[in-house]
Amino acid sequence: MSVRLFLQVASVEMRKRMSYRVDFWINAFVGFAAELCIAWFLWQALYAESGKDVIGGYVFDEMLVYYVFVIIFARLVRGAEFEAHVSQDIYEGGLNRYLVFPASYFGMKYAQHVGGLVPTFVQTALFLGAWLVFTGGAGGEAITLTTVLMAAASLVLANLLYYAMSFPLHAVAFWADNVWSLLITLRFASNLLGGRMFPLVLFPVALRTANEWLPFRALFGLPAEALLGRVGFEAWLQGMAIGIVWLGVLSLIGRAVWRRGNLQYSGIGI
Amino acid sequence: MSRYARLYVYFLRFSFSRAMEFRVDFFFRIFMDALFYAVTLAFFWVMYRHSPFMGGWNFDQALVFAAAVFLNDALHMTLFSNNLWWFPIFVNKGDLDYYLVRPVSSLFFLSLRDFAANSFVNLLLAFAIVVWSLLRYPEPLGADRIALFAVLLLLGLFVGYLLNFIFLVPVFWMHNASGLRETYFGLSQLSSRPDGIFTGWVRRLLTSILPFALIVSFPTRALFEAEIGWIVLQLVGIAVGLFAVLMLLWRLGLRAYASASS
Numbered sequence: 001m002s003v004r005l006f007l008q009v010a011s012v013e014m015r016k017r018m019s020y021r022v023d024f025w026i027n028a029f030v031g032f033a034a035e036l037c038i039a040w041f042l043w044q045a046l047y048a049e050s051g052k053d054v055i056g057g058y059v060f061d062e063m064l065v066y067y068v069f070v071i072i073f074a075r076l077v078r079g080a081e082f083e084a085h086v087s088q089d090i091y092e093g094g095l096n097r098y099l100v101f102p103a104s105y106f107g108m109k110y111a112q113h114v115g116g117l118v119p120t121f122v123q124t125a126l127f128l129g130a131w132l133v134f135t136g137g138a139g140g141e142a143i144t145l146t147t148v149l150m151a152a153a154s155l156v157l158a159n160l161l162y163y164a165m166s167f168p169l170h171a172v173a174f175w176a177d178n179v180w181s182l183l184i185t186l187r188f189a190s191n192l193l194g195g196r197m198f199p200l201v202l203f204p205v206a207l208r209t210a211n212e213w214l215p216f217r218a219l220f221g222l223p224a225e226a227l228l229g230r231v232g233f234e235a236w237l238q239g240m241a242i243g244i245v246w247l248g249v250l251s252l253i254g255r256a257v258w259r260r261g262n263l264q265y266s267g268i269g270i
Numbered sequence: 271m272s273r274y275a276r277l278y279v280y281f282l283r284f285s286f287s288r289a290m291e292f293r294v295d296f297f298f299r300i301f302m303d304a305l306f307y308a309v310t311l312a313f314f315w316v317m318y319r320h321s322p323f324m325g326g327w328n329f330d331q332a333l334v335f336a337a338a339v340f341l342n343d344a345l346h347m348t349l350f351s352n353n354l355w356w357f358p359i360f361v362n363k364g365d366l367d368y369y370l371v372r373p374v375s376s377l378f379f380l381s382l383r384d385f386a387a388n389s390f391v392n393l394l395l396a397f398a399i400v401v402w403s404l405l406r407y408p409e410p411l412g413a414d415r416i417a418l419f420a421v422l423l424l425l426g427l428f429v430g431y432l433l434n435f436i437f438l439v440p441v442f443w444m445h446n447a448s449g450l451r452e453t454y455f456g457l458s459q460l461s462s463r464p465d466g467i468f469t470g471w472v473r474r475l476l477t478s479i480l481p482f483a484l485i486v487s488f489p490t491r492a493l494f495e496a497e498i499g500w501i502v503l504q505l506v507g508i509a510v511g512l513f514a515v516l517m518l519l520w521r522l523g524l525r526a527y528a529s530a531s532s
Contacts (some may be wrong), residue, residue: 026449031456037472038463042317042324045467050321181298185305192309202316 001107009108013115017080032071032127039067056201062228065139066199068131069224072124074196077158077219078187080116085109086170087179095265106167106258113163142229150236151227157243158219162190164250165215171254174261195221215250218243274378282385289387296388303347303392307340307399310462325466327494330407332464335490337396337403338419339462342427342486344389344396350431352384357438358447364529377520381431415493418502422489425505430461430485432512439516442523461485481508 043063046055053059058066086109089095098105131137169182191197193216200208200221211217222239225231231239289296314336318329327335357380360366369376404411437454441447460468460476465487468476476483488505492498 026453030453034456034459038459041467041469041472042463044469045323045325046317046321049323049326052320055320176294176298178295178298181295181302185298185302188302188305188309192312197309197313198316202320204319 001103001111005103006107006111006114009111010115010118013112014118017116017119032123035071036064036067039071040064043067056199057230058199058201059139061135061139063139063199065131066224066228068127069227070196070220072127073155073158073220073223075120076117076124076155077162077223079113079120079159079163085112086167087173090171090173090261090265091177110163117159140228143227144229147227147229150233151223154218154223154226154236154240154243157240157247158223161215161218161243161247161250164247164254165190167254168250168257171257171261174257174265190216190219193217194219195224199225212239213242215243215246218246274374277374278382281383282387285385286387289390296391299388300391300395303344303389304395306343307395310336310339325464325468327464327466331490331494333403334400334407334493335464335486337400338423338486338490340396341393341400341423342430342461344393345427346430346434347389348386348393349427350381350434351389352386353381354431354434354438356384357435358441358450361441361527362445362447366527367529370524381435411493418498419489419493422492422502422505423486425509426485426489429481429505429509429512430458432509432516433480433482433485434458436512436516436519439519439523442526457482461487465491477504478508481512484508 043055043060047053047060055063085094089098095105098108101108131140137143165186166183169179169186172182173179193200193211193214195217196219200211200217203211218239222231222236222243226236311333314324314329314332317324318332322328324332360369360380366376366380369379372379404416434454437450437457438447440450444450457480460480460482465473465477465483468483473483477488484505488501492501495501
């Protein structure tokens with residue numbers, strides 16, 4: 001698939017996403033505000049009731065900043081996961097038109113996925129601006145150009161990794177009549193093991209060590225830890241390497257499931 | 271009343287027979303909810319490794335709360351979730367007409383027609399977790415308190431349903447429901463944490479105008495606290511108030527509804 005076509009598909013998707021502006025602003029603020037509100041009050045209560053100033057190596061301000069970034073990063077990593085329409089294409093027979101296009105289906109869908117991320121980038125810029133204005137960057141003193149670059153590279157990997165995780169689940173639609181619950185299952189598992197619900201350092205050591213070899217940490221925990229300077233360069237490289245290996249494995253699984261499913265695709269939908 | 275009961279039995283029969291046609295989805299749903307329960311329990315377990323209390327509750331009390339969250343979620347998914355998912359689509363496609371012309375309450379029909387039989391097993395699982403959490407609770411709770419807890423949980427479920435519907439009714443004017451759904455989903459997360467963590471005006475807001483914090487927390491508090499009169503009164507008052515708001519919005523919405531392509 002040519003770069004030009006990729007960008008054109010992404011651009012069409014971006015304009016589509018931006019066409020519902022009320023939704024854009026609601027999505028931008030309500031979800032973010034609710035999640036941050038829970039994190040704020042939850043950790044305020046936990047710090048007060050435990051009588052500790054530091055939990056898992058985080059003081060309250062740092063804990064809050066971790067949540068700010070992990071909430072934002074989760075949006076950048078997942079994109080509009082339930083609107084990628086891979087399973088929808090299979091159910092409704094919409095895959096037919098893509099099969100006759102002179103471009104790869106996977107490339108087209110990933111271009112749509114990337115285009116769908118543009119509103120999220122705008123939201124990210126707004127949130128980061130608000131964080132800097134209202135807190136003066138409190139809790140993020142360890143952020144440097146190096147940590148920003150490490151986080152950016154981690155986010156690119158995380159986005160591809162999440163897409164590679166969800167693609168085989170979408171492709172299960174060749175056999176099953178509803179894969180929505182599988183996608184939600186992935187969301188639950190990645191929230192807990194990816195560091196979306198709390199910093200992974202809060203897990204007991206044995207669980208934390210085991211989790212480092214799974215693909216989930218690379219989704220949210222690693223980018224946030226890298227940005228906040230909580231992971232050294234070597235440990236970051238190791239985390240990235242594990243993520244890249246998983247990306248390869250999941251891509252192979254996705255390809256195998258897709259090929260198998262294509263063989264029995266009838267083109268008339270379910 | 272008996273006509274509505276008979277109608278609901280037909281809804282159940284139809285829903286179960288349809289669920290049995292899609293067996294793979296049936297098992298996926300069980301797996302999904304079982305994982306949701308495991309993830310939530312793991313969250314509370316990890317949090318209590320770092321603090322003896324959360325919002326004034328110890329770990330045993332938080333387990334009862336978490337189990338109540340599961341039961342509330344399972345009941346909502348089984349009774350209302352599918353129906354409320356389809357409601358904005360019916361409005362936009364004009365399919366609401368079919369509900370408005372039936373000789374029964376359109377709200378009853380819209381809210382309860384699709385019983386999610388594929389979530390029913392999870393309802394049993396959630397109920398089992400509630401029983402387990404109550405049995406392992408180290409102090410005696412008393413049958414009267416447990417009965418009150420059960421009644422208030424149902425009232426909390428009703429409040430959750432009313433809030434969900436109220437958040438969707440603006441589809442009559444806005445047409446796109448995606449943002450409305452996101453808003454409700456975002457705010458409903460507030461009900462899955464103990465209300466004791468919230469303080470100040472946010473707490474007042476979440477127990478009055480946007481009463482997400484009382485859906486599960488208030489019934490659970492009724493189990494553990496000595497003074498419960500105010501808890502019951504507030505929950506009943508909020509339910510009545512929200513019902514009145516829903517009826518008002520529903521009437522206004524129907525006036526704005528213009529059938530197909532509304």
